[in-house]
Amino acid sequence: MAERGGFEPPTGYSPVHAFQACDLDRSSISPTNKKYSSIALKTRFPMASTTSEPALYLAATRAAQLRAEIERHNTAYYVFDAPEIPDAEYDKLYSELVAIETQYPALITPDSPTQRVSGAVAEGFKPVIHAVPMLSLNNGFTDQEVNAFDQRGAQILNKTVLEYACELKFDGLAVSMRYIDGVLIQAATRGDGARGEEVTANIRTIRSIPLRLRCKHIPRLIDVRGEVVILKRDFERLNQRQRAAGQREFANPRNAAAGSVRQLDSNVTAQRPLSFFAYGIGALEGFNMPLTHHALLDWYLELGIPVCAQRAVVQGVEGLLNFFQSIKAQRDTLPYEIDGVVYKLNRLEDQARLGFVARAPRFALAHKFPAQEALTTLIAIDVNVGRTGAATPVARLEPVFVGGATVAHATLHNEDEIRRKDIQIGDTVTVRRAGDVIPEVVNVLITRRPADARRFEMPTHCPVCGSEIKRLPGEAVARCTGELVCAAQRKQALWHFAHRRALDIDGLGEKVIEQLVERHLVHTPADLFTLDLATLAALKRFADKSAQNLLDAINRAKRTTLARFIYALGIRHVGESTAAHLARHFGALDTLMRATHDELLSVDEVGPVIAASIRQFFAQPRHIEVIKQLRAAGVDWPEHARVLKDIGPLAGKRVVLTGTLSTLTREQAKEKLKAAGAKVSVSVSKKTACVIAGADAGKKRAQAKMLGLLVLDEEGLYKLLNGQLKLP
Ligand code: IVH
Secondary structure, three states, rough: OHHHHOOOOOOOOOOOOOOOOOOEEEEEEEEHHHHHHHHHHHHHOOOOOOHHHHHHHHHHHHHHHHHHHHHHHOOOHHHHHOOOOOOOHHHHHHHHHHHHHOOOHHOOOOOHHHOOOOOOOOOOOOOOEEEOOOOOOOEEEEEEHHHHHHHHHHHOOOOOOOOOEEEEEEEEEEEEEEOOOOOOEEEEEOOOOOEEOOOOOHOOOOOOOEEEEEOOOOOOOEEEEEEEEOOOHHHHHHHHHHOOOOOOOOHHHHHHHEEEEEEHHHHHOOOOOOEEEEEEEHHHHOOOOEEHHHHHHHHHHHHHOOOOOEEEEEEEEHHHHHHHHHHHHHHHHHHOEEEEEEEEEHHHHHHHHOOOOOOOOOOOOEEOOOOOEEEEEEEEEEEEEOOOEEEEEEEEEEEEEEEEEEEEEEOOOOHHHHHOOOOOOOOOEEEEOOOOOEEEEEOOOOOOOOOOOOOOOOOOOOOOOOOEOOOOOOOEEEOOOOOOHHHHHHHHHHHHHHOOOOOOOOOOOOHHHHHHHHOOOOOOOOHHOOOOOOHOOOOOOOOOOHHHHHHHHHHHOOOOOOHHHHHHHOOOOOOHHHHHHHHHOOOHHHHHOOOOOOHHOOOOOHHHHHHHHHHHHOOHHHHHHHHHHHHOOOOHHHHHHOHHHHOOOOOOOEEEEEOOOOOOOOHHHHHHHHHHHOEEEEEOOHHHEEEEOEEOOHHHHHHHHHOOOEEOOOOHHHHHHHOOOOOO
């Protein structure tokens, strides 16, 4: 059967054309229009030779009826796995619709099942800003970690037993699909969580994804989130097909799924057997949010959106671990690759109360299966020099297939680890790979050690720039002292600077950076802004057009944000989230550069190590020089004065939140308090200026009373925020 199994359009059909407005009153094209449907049902649609009006009406009615029927069968087949008609019957319906639309192109609607393949090849992916960020999940591997996750939730929510929705952790590509008034209008990849790539044409080719939602009552706007995957069975067939066509086979279903969705030509995507399972929601308008995660997924099924069958609602940590064991036992017989299970607090209200840390929610945990392991030979140990000069020993391995991919390199972390595990060159070693994590060498089979095995010595000089490699007392990591003299460090620093989450210079990839550094065209990030078209066009494998595109991207990158700029500087230990806190706290780069150790410590996420690293960074004249040059080149961002922290109504006061507030989530209340200058802490102490106690506040309210501290309710909170009430 062409459409459901083979992913090839029926012969004789050429994908037609954009939707053309048609003069017909749309209401008369509904499948329930009795006047025409009875005729059309009895006879297969008669091919009219002219476009006379009655014929057009008949065609329109029949087409609408066929569309509804085909989509209903699609849902029965893909979503509920319960086909109602044989494949041949389905093919007949589909061919009939193609015939009508070929004869009357004006009748084609964008949600017609024939329009899943657009035929056009895109030039590039457009960025899509996610209305609600797409987050990642924290991972746990052991029962203890699951226990700790449950305990933390129970403590914050002040409940003894929590209810969880359990589901599978798919290994594919996360996408977000926007339906407006029930029609699929946009689909995007997760990207960096805040911004993804538009892949609507490709997602439309996935037949289990409805182009129009099924239910009568639908939201005005909904962002449905889930994972695009390839079933094990389909993956085998896909690789057989690749082999037969003399093309490269895919390493694993995840790579094949991700590669297929990120295709510029949706005709290629249409040939790939993709499936989809929903597991979350972004924006929702014009509809009440269900109360629980489980109810959300039930609702998806009603809307015709596929969700996976292996899901359950359980109580407490025991329920979680039972679910894990049961899925683990079924893993090999499941139709898809999974790398674990996911636990989410079932009540969405509880989820909101737990909130997020950095880029992952506190209300969910991915409980991963143990990593997969394999034996292989360690051929050599190379030394890799990273952005901060860290010289990391890397094992060069006899390539081995493990955990769904071929592994030829694995990290050895540092010299001490090599000694601790007694790893020698020539050894037979166990290699472990878990999900996306860099593979590692776990241990050595001493009994198989060859007579000529050699010990590893960390080189005294950098293999890239020849500068001395030093290991400071108390540090596990050895570093190349070449800093900006070292091409390896320069390349990494530039790569980091241009990264999507930093200054976001599209087109400045590894290969280009390599050439720029090796030809001595770029030494520091500031040099990027002095490049001209002729220099870029002279690079290897660089057409004029890409040179111009890169130049445009470099120019665009000049307008940035303070948070991105701080992150782009590559200060050790300052990740994206810390950079955002620093930007919010100081408001201006100069203020951050002048900040004392103690001032830095008062910023969220900043402890003594990070504070010292920031101070060290800004103490180096060459860093100040590069920043000056960047600013002179026009790199700019909006700044705000540091008003709130110092002069807000709650400047410097320590406030503790406990219990449930009725009008604000915990996170919202925290943000408001911080905006007014308060420091929000989790534990009550003598230094606490006041405790805000919502409903069912327990221990912390009692502690506050014991210490004689001020305890306020929600109304008091608002008074504090608008300055009606002052703290001592
Ligand atoms: S929920 C707010 N549920 O895992 C949490 N993610 O590490 C958002 N994934 O990018 C994610 N199965 O690609 C969620 N049942 C599941 C999942 C799942 C797979 C992926 C997803 C996400 C990554 C997070």
